[in-house]
Amino acid sequence: MSERERVQRDRLTDSDGVAVESALVGEELELRYPTSTEPVVECARLDVPEGAVTALVGPNGSGKSTLLKALSDQLDPASGTVTLDGRAIESYDRTELAKRLGALSQERESPGSITVEDLAYHGRYPHRGVFERVDQADHEAVDRALELARVEHLRDAELAQLSGGQRQLAWIAMVLAQETDILLLDEPTTFLDLHNQFTVLETISGLNEREGTTVAVVLHDIEQAVRFADYLVALRDGTLYDWGPPGEVVTEQLLADVFGVEADVSHDPELRITPRRALADDRP
């Protein structure tokens, strides 16, 4: 199987060929954890276009979450820079950053007795002074977040009483209450049943459509990514395999190279992926 020649794009363009502004840009990134000797991710340039939904896809261990951590300033790059609106992300004050950029990581822990509503109020943290009381704006933001995440009826329920999916939605409500114009979500649909997966994805694309929220989301399911995202970033073994609008990026070659799956890709006119079989593991 020959290595496909990767498409090199200096500037992302939309369907009309107009250049797209990026909210977040990662340049010459090299990411590693303190415990690892090898870099986990190396990537020359990564764009998260403003006002669009970008999905990071790739197999387990391809560096999607690591990349997202770097974009949300949770992980300092070993080299390279992440810029938010053209300014280095580490130069932002923590509160200032938290007002612009909401991040939901996979590793979440909470005391079981916290209620959904109390969790959502924590999302207001960057908007409140140290000794400030909650005000009307906070109440409204929380109400709206609970409604968007469709957990309003669970407002007073304690997290420990909820199913895994409901708990996930409660966390999403928290990050929505933060009212940021950029959202970085690490596998928000994993472990959810189909109904709640779609709840989350519809919430995200709804926010994006109505308020122009910039979203970068790690998704496991390539078909969902194709359906809900404006741009795909495909990662393999810690490197960027390809990125761009799903129609351009998703090919049979990509599915074989990145996911190790033989599949048919058809455009009729919507992009459709029909997986056939898993390929042998000795792919290049």
Added chain:
Amino acid sequence: MGESPRADATTTTGRGRSLVTGRLVSLCLVSAVVTVAAGLVQVAFGSYPTTFGEALHILLDPAMLLNPEVWRAFLLDAELPRMSRRYLVVWNLRVPRVVVAVLAGATLSVSGAVFQAVTRNELASPFVLGVSSGAGFAVLLTLVVFTGLAPFLPLFAALGGTVAFLLVYAIAWKGGTSPVRLVLAGVVVSMIFHSLQQGLFYLAEDIGAVRSAIAWTSGSLAGADWGDVRIALIPSVLSVGLALLGARQLNLLLLGERTAKSLGMRVEAVRFGMASVAILAASAAIAVAGIVSFVGLVVPHIVRTILGSDYRRLLIGCVFVGPALMVSADAVARLALRPIQVPVGVVTGLIGGPYFLYLMRRQDAMGEL
């Protein structure tokens, strides 16, 4: 979603919910009643015989309660007006002991609760984290070697506690800290300071000093007077107040470092600030009551079981339950084996030890320790 659970009836519904829940009020009331009852027992009984009614009468005597001169003497160290022997016994010997117990109970509990949030470990307390032994060593050093500096005890205790905690933090630091490493480092530092304490005994000149020092290291309220109240009052009020103001930060810390950070919290700064508050609280107690073990561990845990983990409620609960436990334990320590008094720390240790064991057995998460 048919499986949606019912909301807990004790949390009020809707917006503008108040923090004050029925449970919180009941817990505080019950604790207050226990504190007052145990306090009355302490005031009424002892080697100087008074009857219960008599003690109550003396306590509620408006001539005392409303006399500014008396309070000036108690709180500001002015000269005590003349009073009868019975009044002196009640007001100058027994009441301050109860007041000190209240302060120590409240501060130790609050300190433990704050440490548990800062280290995100329900088994943490000033005792476990080495703060008690560090503060203890500093106090002992003051009592045995620098005897002239006794009025500044809480300051030295806080200094010792801070040094111990910094050591613990430094040992546990590895580009960040983890609850497990903090506790392990705490054990190590505790052992070192404990040895230093033991060593100090040999430097003491007279047996009397050693005896009181030993009583002190096991946590004793014997001989607590208004001077001790004056020493502990301000740091206690200050630290408890600051802890209550920081409750929201502590709540956010419970959501994990990553979440707190992404919500814009400067996590290490907040941890450090709140740890300082906890050290100050523990030091206030240790300076006047010695090392009373397990209060800082047991009380937050009991309160958490009853009220949940919201620190805005938890800390208020601790302020009430801590004194109830402390005053009751001290009543047992003083009166159970009359005429012999045992240090109150022995009693709390006997209650707290098995409780700690129960906690460990129950907690699955102990596996990661």
